Amino acid sequence: MVVDAPGGLTGFARLLQESIAILARESPAHLAATRNALGQTIVRISVAGEAPARLVPGRGHDWVQAAEGPAAVEARLDIATLFEVLDGALTVEQAVRGDRLAISGGVDDLLRGHDALGAWLHGALRCPSFTELLQRMRNQYAAQLGSQDRRNLDERK
Amino acid sequence: MTVAPGLDTSGVDRAIRRLDAIRRAPESAPSAAGTFKEWLHFCVRVPGGHVIVNFSLLERRTPGGLAWSDAHLTVLAHRQRWTGFIRSFPGRAVTMSEGGLEVAFGKSTVHWRDGAFRLAVADDGPVALRLDLVPAVMPTVSLGVERALHWVIVPRLRARGTIWIDGERYEVDGAPAYHDHNWGDFAWGTDLAWEWGFVLPEDPACPWSVVFSRILSRGGRQTRKQGTILWRGDRYVRTFNDDEMRVELEGRFRSDDARPLTLPPACSLLVPGRASGVPRALALDAAGVGDELQLRFGTESHARIAIPDDENPFGMVLLNEATGRAAVRGRFAGEEFAFDAPAIVEFVRGG
Numbered sequence: 001m002v003v004d005a006p007g008g009l010t011g012f013a014r015l016l017q018e019s020i021a022i023l024a025r026e027s028p029a030h031l032a033a034t035r036n037a038l039g040q041t042i043v044r045i046s047v048a049g050e051a052p053a054r055l056v057p058g059r060g061h062d063w064v065q066a067a068e069g070p071a072a073v074e075a076r077l078d079i080a081t082l083f084e085v086l087d088g089a090l091t092v093e094q095a096v097r098g099d100r101l102a103i104s105g106g107v108d109d110l111l112r113g114h115d116a117l118g119a120w121l122h123g124a125l126r127c128p129s130f131t132e133l134l135q136r137m138r139n140q141y142a143a144q145l146g147s148q149d150r151r152n153l154d155e156r157k
Numbered sequence: 158m159t160v161a162p163g164l165d166t167s168g169v170d171r172a173i174r175r176l177d178a179i180r181r182a183p184e185s186a187p188s189a190a191g192t193f194k195e196w197l198h199f200c201v202r203v204p205g206g207h208v209i210v211n212f213s214l215l216e217r218r219t220p221g222g223l224a225w226s227d228a229h230l231t232v233l234a235h236r237q238r239w240t241g242f243i244r245s246f247p248g249r250a251v252t253m254s255e256g257g258l259e260v261a262f263g264k265s266t267v268h269w270r271d272g273a274f275r276l277a278v279a280d281d282g283p284v285a286l287r288l289d290l291v292p293a294v295m296p297t298v299s300l301g302v303e304r305a306l307h308w309v310i311v312p313r314l315r316a317r318g319t320i321w322i323d324g325e326r327y328e329v330d331g332a333p334a335y336h337d338h339n340w341g342d343f344a345w346g347t348d349l350a351w352e353w354g355f356v357l358p359e360d361p362a363c364p365w366s367v368v369f370s371r372i373l374s375r376g377g378r379q380t381r382k383q384g385t386i387l388w389r390g391d392r393y394v395r396t397f398n399d400d401e402m403r404v405e406l407e408g409r410f411r412s413d414d415a416r417p418l419t420l421p422p423a424c425s426l427l428v429p430g431r432a433s434g435v436p437r438a439l440a441l442d443a444a445g446v447g448d449e450l451q452l453r454f455g456t457e458s459h460a461r462i463a464i465p466d467d468e469n470p471f472g473m474v475l476l477n478e479a480t481g482r483a484a485v486r487g488r489f490a491g492e493e494f495a496f497d498a499p500a501i502v503e504f505v506r507g508g
Contacts, residue, residue, distance in 0.1 A: 029220035029470055088422030091429060121427055122471050125463075126217070128225050131245040 013053035017064035024061035030123025037115035044071035048078040073105035164391040182255040183226040195340035206236035239418035239460040288318035306341040333357040346466030354502030356483040364390040397443035408437030410456040424463035434506035450487035457481040477504040
């Protein structure tokens with residue numbers, strides 16, 4: 001199922017927006033918890049080679065912007081690292097220590113981001129549409145990854 | 158098969174078809190409580206380890222009220238390390254007919270046919286297999302009432318076929334295996350936990366098989382119900398119930414080197430630590446009416462399956478699959494026995 005995403009979003013930004021829309025539709029309580037955790041904190045996630053995704057929590061579910069702009073928390077990583085973290089092969093701590101994930105921000109904002117990630121994940125685990133979204137994400141990026149990364153992903157699917 | 162030379166195979170066939178049949182099809186109307194669960198579980202000994210295969214159908218409901226049937230296949234293999242996957246299947250890819258034993262989740266299947274479970278896990282993941290599992294004992298059934306967990310156990314089968322783990326191929330012929338089938342209407346995250354395990358001797362000539370289970374309060378401090386079941390050859394011979402048995406958990410198991418494999422993998426972010434309620438050792442002592450049984454299990458490794466709590470939208474329940482060795486000794490009807498073997502104990506804990 002393709003969830004409506006605002007125009008102009010591509011790549012990871014579009015998938016992230018779709019995940020927010022799924023939460024809004026299938027588990028609004030988790031979207032509300034994610035919003036409450038973030039408060040006014042804006043998070044920008046930059047996946048290598050793509051336009052940054054700027055997460056601006058709001059009342060509706062159009063949270064993701066592709067535009068540049070200020071953000072209290074900044075996260076930079078490549079797509080292979082993102083999959084390794086999602087697949088449990090790498091912890092966030094290992095990714096940071098290994099210089100594969102750069103996170104910056106004030107302590108309060110970082111903690112808000114951490115709590116929001118937890119709320120989002122609890123929602124993702126409970127929404128039936130996330131399985132398809134994750135599979136589509138794997139398919140979308142499989143061609144972009146190197147052969148070793150692709151093999152690793154295939155093994156963990 | 159040495160353990161059950163006189164097994165009534167037509168009786169086993171009738172019993173499996175009647176007792177082990179699927180209770181609820183995925184397209185059924187939602188149950189009243191919306192928490193019906195059913196799964197078929199298989200565990201097979203491979204050289205140096207085990208493979209676990211679980212076909213599961215869970216009624217799920219989001220906090221927003223969306224209800225659906227979640228069909229997922231969990232496959233775990235342990236040799237030097239754990240590997241495996243959990244995969245969900247859309248309704249169109251699931252066959253699970255009420256009253257039958259013909260199950261397909263995509264290309265992974267289990268059928269009861271010609272006196273054997275025909276088990277196949279498709280070759281699109283780190284573990285694949287094609288096995289025939291022939292019961293060596295009659296099934297045993299434990300039925301509860303209303304919102305309870307019902308249980309059909311075939312504690313001992315012999316497995317024959319091929320298993321691929323991380324690309325390595327293993328042929329098994331007569332490998333010890335275990336099967337059970339659970340169903341019931343209960344919510345994960347309520348005041349419920351359990352500990353359950355089985356020990357099958359490596360020597361096929363050793364006729365004894367042991368399964369135990371304990372239903373506990375969420376924190377594990379109170380035992381609601383417990384039992385240890387003993388089979389000799391193809392026959393169920395004894396259950397040590399409740400007051401006849403005592404279990405002591407010793408220490409806390411922590412793997413030395415790495416975090417345990419956690420499925421689904423993203424749940425590692427929610428349960429990032431290494432410890433998750435698995436003891437270093439379990440000691441079970443049972444005795445009554447002249448019979449007795451002692452079981453000592455030492456944990457060597459574990460993997461975790463994380464399940465969303467049905468009650469708390471931000472809670473998880475962890476099914477810890479612990480492998481290790483178990484030493485069993487006892488006496489039944491004046492006959493003494495002792496054996497030790499690889500074993501699996503499942504420790505379910507609220508997250």
